[in-house]
Amino acid sequence: MQQSVITKEIFAFLTDLKNNNTREWFTDHKKEFKAYESEVKMFFQQVMENLKIHDDIEKMKMFRIYRDVRFSNDKTPYKPHFAGSFSRAGARLRGGYYLRVKPKETFIATGFWEPNKEDLFRIRKEFELDASEIRGIINAKSFKQIWGNMEGDEVKTAPKGFDKEHPNIDLIKKKQFIFVRNFSDKEVLSPDFIDELDQSFKAIRPYFDLMSDVLTTNLNGESLLD
Template sequence: MSLVIQPSVFDFFKKLEKNNNRDWFNDHKKEFKAKEGEVKEFYNAVLNQLNTHDEIDKLKIFRIYRDVRFSKNKLPYKTHFGGSFHRAKPRLRGGYYLHIQPNNESFIATGFWDPAKEDLLRIRKEFEMDDSEIRDIIEEKSFKAVWSELVGDEVKTAPKGFSKTHKAIDLIKKKQFLFVKKYSDKEVLDAQFLENISHAFKIIRPYFDYMSDVLTTDLNGVSVID
């Protein structure tokens, strides 16, 4: 099993960036398939690491083909690998993502990309009622050393039904609740990259534990799942 990302993966994508067309890709498809196989082994190694400290029920590695139907960018191929790791729902919420791309564009991400309407309201209500616990988690020194700031799209002022002067409005107005950690090409190719990813994902757990508790109980703390 491949536990290291090889430089040839980045080399292939750099060539694809300059030749992003079907003829070139078809001529080099055998090379791509070899790189894809190597990287899939790495993603599965990440999955195995995650399952030592979490419960992952699915790994999804995204295809290289771009959906260009509604995009101004008509280039047919992605120039990166991407894969998501789904936690065992409904008890465990949140997810992990690993993005491998040359030119120092690689990153990992965790959190809540597109919460359902009901989940988004529940999260906001929790922050409105008491934002102290979530702030303690995301402001903790070792947590911030790895994940820095909470990011994500947000409304301009306040969601309907919430006061724009509420002390937790910075959290309440978010529509996404994400943490992102970027990596240089050198870091991705390092032999410790797998271990570094696993460590970063392990550090996020207090945040996931908190959000999972919020999303599986009502405002009175009563479970909403069987």
């Protein structure tokens, strides 16, 4: 299979769209958009195929370029980027992958964006009990070189029922548990970009494996899937 790439022409179109974000302009350039969308979809599909070699991926979803402006202050009708997500399979595997391609603002993200109430409580109880294993993973030099520090929204002091003086409160107060890696345009346009994405996604696996284990067991380590 020929290596799929993001081209300068794709970036040029997205830049033009950003500078001409109107329905009239987009209608006049719909044919170009469809061609570039098809190229990017092929790229995303290859990212998924690479992921499937070392992970169990349930589905890929590319997001629509049309913006829902009903509840937004930004009334421009189109997103000047391509983006999509890759979901891990089943109740046994948790977490997901996200990729956004945009001139000067391309990034990938992984982790847990909006854990439901039960999952969030389970994660916090795990960190209250013992956070040594998670810290060992996310503080490893090789991990931090790729993914940096954990990001995500958090409560100001402590969630209800948790001690604000707890030594692991920095983890307990989080509401999201995500990692983000940004890429320069030069990196995105490189023929090696798709391989760099795959190596980055491989590096997150120890984190996903631990969190999947946490979310499929109780505090005694007994499986919740049976």
